Amino acid sequence: MSTWDVLLWGVLPYVTVAVLVLGTVWRYRYDKFGWTTRSSELHESRLLRIGSPLFHFGLLVVIIGHVIGLIIPKSWTDAAGLSQEAYHVQALLLGGIAGFCTLVGIGILIWRRRTTGPVFMATTRNDKLMYVVLVAAIVVGLATTLLGAAGGEEHNYRLSVAPWFRSLFVLQPDVASMSAAGPAFQLHALIGMLLFAIWPFTRLVHAFTAPVGYLFRPYIVYRSRQGGPAVRPARRGWEPI
Amino acid sequence: MRVMAQMGMVMNLDKCIGCHTCSVTCKQAWTNRSGVEYVWFNNVETRPGQGYPRRYQDQETWKGGWVRNRRGRLQLKAGGRLHKLLTIFANPVLPNIRDYYEPWTYDYENLTDAPLGDDFPVAQPKSLISGKSLAVEWSANWDDDLGGAPEHGPHDPIVERIRAESEEKVKFDYERAFMFYLPRICEHCLNPSCVASCPSGAMYKRAEDGIVLVDQDQCRGWRMCVTGCPYKKVYFNHRTGKAEKCTFCYPRVEVGLPTVCSETCVGRLRYIGLFLYDVDKVTAAASVADECDLYAAQLDLLLDPNDPKVIAAARQEGIAEDWLEHARRSPVYRLAKTYRVALPLHPEFRTMPMVWYIPPLSPVVDRLVETGHDGESAPNLFGAIDALRIPVEYLAELFTAGDPGPVTEVLRKLAAMRSFMRDVTLGREIDESVPAAVGMDAEQITEMYRLLALAKYDERYVIPTAYEGEAHQLEEIGCSLDVDGGPGMGLETGSGPFGEASGRPVPVSVETFHALRVRQTSEGIADPQTPRARINLLNWDGKGRPPGLFPPPREASPEPGDITEGGAEPDRRAGAPTLEDRR
Numbered sequence: 001m002s003t004w005d006v007l008l009w010g011v012l013p014y015v016t017v018a019v020l021v022l023g024t025v026w027r028y029r030y031d032k033f034g035w036t037t038r039s040s041e042l043h044e045s046r047l048l049r050i051g052s053p054l055f056h057f058g059l060l061v062v063i064i065g066h067v068i069g070l071i072i073p074k075s076w077t078d079a080a081g082l083s084q085e086a087y088h089v090q091a092l093l094l095g096g097i098a099g100f101c102t103l104v105g106i107g108i109l110i111w112r113r114r115t116t117g118p119v120f121m122a123t124t125r126n127d128k129l130m131y132v133v134l135v136a137a138i139v140v141g142l143a144t145t146l147l148g149a150a151g152g153e154e155h156n157y158r159l160s161v162a163p164w165f166r167s168l169f170v171l172q173p174d175v176a177s178m179s180a181a182g183p184a185f186q187l188h189a190l191i192g193m194l195l196f197a198i199w200p201f202t203r204l205v206h207a208f209t210a211p212v213g214y215l216f217r218p219y220i221v222y223r224s225r226q227g228g229p230a231v232r233p234a235r236r237g238w239e240p241i
Numbered sequence: 242m243r244v245m246a247q248m249g250m251v252m253n254l255d256k257c258i259g260c261h262t263c264s265v266t267c268k269q270a271w272t273n274r275s276g277v278e279y280v281w282f283n284n285v286e287t288r289p290g291q292g293y294p295r296r297y298q299d300q301e302t303w304k305g306g307w308v309r310n311r312r313g314r315l316q317l318k319a320g321g322r323l324h325k326l327l328t329i330f331a332n333p334v335l336p337n338i339r340d341y342y343e344p345w346t347y348d349y350e351n352l353t354d355a356p357l358g359d360d361f362p363v364a365q366p367k368s369l370i371s372g373k374s375l376a377v378e379w380s381a382n383w384d385d386d387l388g389g390a391p392e393h394g395p396h397d398p399i400v401e402r403i404r405a406e407s408e409e410k411v412k413f414d415y416e417r418a419f420m421f422y423l424p425r426i427c428e429h430c431l432n433p434s435c436v437a438s439c440p441s442g443a444m445y446k447r448a449e450d451g452i453v454l455v456d457q458d459q460c461r462g463w464r465m466c467v468t469g470c471p472y473k474k475v476y477f478n479h480r481t482g483k484a485e486k487c488t489f490c491y492p493r494v495e496v497g498l499p500t501v502c503s504e505t506c507v508g509r510l511r512y513i514g515l516f517l518y519d520v521d522k523v524t525a526a527a528s529v530a531d532e533c534d535l536y537a538a539q540l541d542l543l544l545d546p547n548d549p550k551v552i553a554a555a556r557q558e559g560i561a562e563d564w565l566e567h568a569r570r571s572p573v574y575r576l577a578k579t580y581r582v583a584l585p586l587h588p589e590f591r592t593m594p595m596v597w598y599i600p601p602l603s604p605v606v607d608r609l610v611e612t613g614h615d616g617e618s619a620p621n622l623f624g625a626i627d628a629l630r631i632p633v634e635y636l637a638e639l640f641t642a643g644d645p646g647p648v649t650e651v652l653r654k655l656a657a658m659r660s661f662m663r664d665v666t667l668g669r670e671i672d673e674s675v676p677a678a679v680g681m682d683a684e685q686i687t688e689m690y691r692l693l694a695l696a697k698y699d700e701r702y703v704i705p706t707a708y709e710g711e712a713h714q715l716e717e718i719g720c721s722l723d724v725d726g727g728p729g730m731g732l733e734t735g736s737g738p739f740g741e742a743s744g745r746p747v748p749v750s751v752e753t754f755h756a757l758r759v760r761q762t763s764e765g766i767a768d769p770q771t772p773r774a775r776i777n778l779l780n781w782d783g784k785g786r787p788p789g790l791f792p793p794p795r796e797a798s799p800e801p802g803d804i805t806e807g808g809a810e811p812d813r814r815a816g817a818p819t820l821e822d823r824r
Contacts, residue, residue: 033458035461037463039482042337042477043337043479044337045335055330118371206461206462211441214322214325214441215323217442219436220446221439223446224448225448225449
């Protein structure tokens with residue numbers, strides 16, 4: 001366990017979380033107006049209609065997969081009677097398909113962004129950087145899924161990455177586990193941390209305001225000019241009789 | 242009964258000459274910036290015609306507004322909440338920019354810079370979206386004044402429906418064509434489907450005056466409101482990624498001024514005033530089974546401001562006395578409910594629109610006059626209204642979900658007024674039977690004539706102000722659109738770290754304060770080094786070019802006698818040409 005290991009797997013994660021949380025708070029306070037999806041559907045919708053759902057729904061499944069793989073300890077699935085092989089099959093199927101969809105989706109979206117004139121013109125440098133990191137995270141992540149399917153102790157992230165990930169939350173980072181993980185996993189984790197670090201400063205913030213509340217609010221929204229209840233002080237002058 | 246106040250508008254279509262002054266002044270006031278080049282909060286359409294955006298009335302395509310489902314309940318035509326969230330990544334029915342039109346400018350520089358040659362240089366159209374040359378093929382008023390009507394007219398969704406229903410064709414040949422203008426703004430509906438469609442809850446109806454607005458800080462650009470609005474009066478700013486819409490000029494209305502479109506209307510055809518309505522009954526009224534009953538249901542929502550019970554209930558809701566007073570004098574209430582000459586636009590969308598229209602009698606009068614008849618005699622007009630099916634049916638499809646009854650009644654009232662007032666003006670014997678034929682009396686007809694024909698400014702616009710107690714807050718609230726790229730983009734707010742349009746808006750009052758201070762304290766006309774400086778021409782005696790009259794040139798290369806002495810880096814936007822640049 002070298003100093004590098006401690007820095008990468010013991011310090012960097014907390015730096016990332018700090019940047020993510022403080023950056024998001026800062027962005028929300030400073031730049032509410034810039035907090036938007038910056039949709040380009042007005043310019044082009046044919047490719048978007050295929051690429052965007054493919055990417056977003058794929059990503060949602062990928063996120064669920066990460067939660068399952070990283071949060072649920074191996075001992076639990078073992079206790080439930082799910083063998084290592086069976087787990088791998090479902091992880092490869094679910095993760096592989098979702099990851100592939102995500103990759104194809106973002107591929108279509110980037111192709112569209114590059115080839116549709118108005119959409120490319122609306123692309124900022126910030127967007128391009130974000131795309132590089134995002135695609136890298138997806139590609140390396142997909143690679144680790146395939147590696148994990150190949151089997152082997154060093155590719156079993158549930159014995160290396162997952163314990164480290166969980167240990168971060170109890171503030172006792174299990175650096176040793178992570179430093180024992182394969183290089184692909186380490187790279188994916190690093191890119192992932194980079195992605196979370198730049199998240200608050202890119203258009204990705206729109207994910208934090210996913211409109212789930214829409215399901216529960218009344219259709220018509222009334223708001224008073226003052227922000228509070230509509231109270232109208234009577235004007236000076238004759239009282240009504 | 243829960244009484245709420247609603248700012249409403251009535252437009253008298255007989256008076257609209259299609260000059261587009263309302264559209265132009267509105268554009269100058271609100272959408273004169275990049276990102277909303279294609280946006281017209283106010284537009285004037287020629288009917289029959291496709292409208293703007295193209296064929297927006299065809300809800301089978303655009304899925305706007307509400308529908309009544311089998312259980313008799315209202316449902317968004319574009320799908321419920323869950324469906325909306327599932328299609329949020331790519332809205333399946335969002336209009337493309339080409340359904341509006343691709344905005345363009347002209348390459349004027351070529352006119353002066355083109356090399357000498359045999360041909361005259363031309364200013365080619367350039368797309369404001371991509372910057373490339375484009376072939377102009379459509380715009381917001383492509384079929385203005387029935388231009389190209391033989392080709393474009395049959396695609397008017399109403400023309401299509403009339404043909405399907407009555408086997409009769411709307412004629413577009415010159416001799417038999419009819420037309421009128423339809424100015425449109427946001428309807429500020431009582432049951433707004435755009436508000437209901439907004440996943441973020443950024444769109445809202447103001448509790449005080451019913452104006453429907455978009456909270457620019459809360460909008461996340463999910464684009465569902467654009468689909469939700471059946472009038473397609475919510476637009477997507479492609480630069481800021483936020484929805485924008487007609488604001489009913491709320492900063493003006495709050496201080497008792499009419500909207501810009503009304504103020505500048507050449508024909509003086511717009512009326513602004515208050516409605517009082519029962520908010521508890523809106524949903525029930527919008528859900529009546531028969532579409533043809535929607536107009537009547539909407540009328541029933543409007544409460545009589547002279548009814549003591551209504552007044553008491555309104556007071557209980559905290560509506561101020563001067564608002565009640567204004568509601569009693571409201572011209573829009575008189576036109577819509579007392580005289581029943583104003584009709585809602587497309588009530589079948591079930592949004593309870595609050596911009597009402599007095600249908601035009603002119604197609605009928607024109608036809609009479611063209612065929613050599615007296616266009617001002619009551620029997621002629623009454624007969625023609627009954628005989629001329631096409632204009633009436635067309636108007637009915639616009640204003641009463643296809644029921645010709647209410648349209649005929651309105652037209653008869655307008656005809657009676659026309660005929661009756663001619664007798665009065667010419668000093669003839671007054672025929673009391675003419676008003677009686679339309680269920681009115683001479684006095685009422687005269688009052689209606691005063692409101693419609695004389696249309697005095699303070700009778701057209703009866704607008705209560707937001708109170709004095711709140712006045713200081715009104716300024717501080719500011720205009721949330723007032724950021725770079727926002728309507729208040731006069732500020733040199735520059736760009737935040739996340740590209741244009743990021744960062745915090747500067748409240749209107751702060752901007753005004755700075756401008757005022759500069760004006761009062763600066764020695765010269767303006768300080769060119771101050772980004773927010775305003776030029777005060779009142780300090781200029783008209784002689785010479787004092788420092789600050791023009792912004793510094795782009796490259797700091799002071800010429801002898803030029804306005805910039807120091808040659809400091811000019812602080813202004815790139816691309817804004819000045820007189821200096823053109824020399």
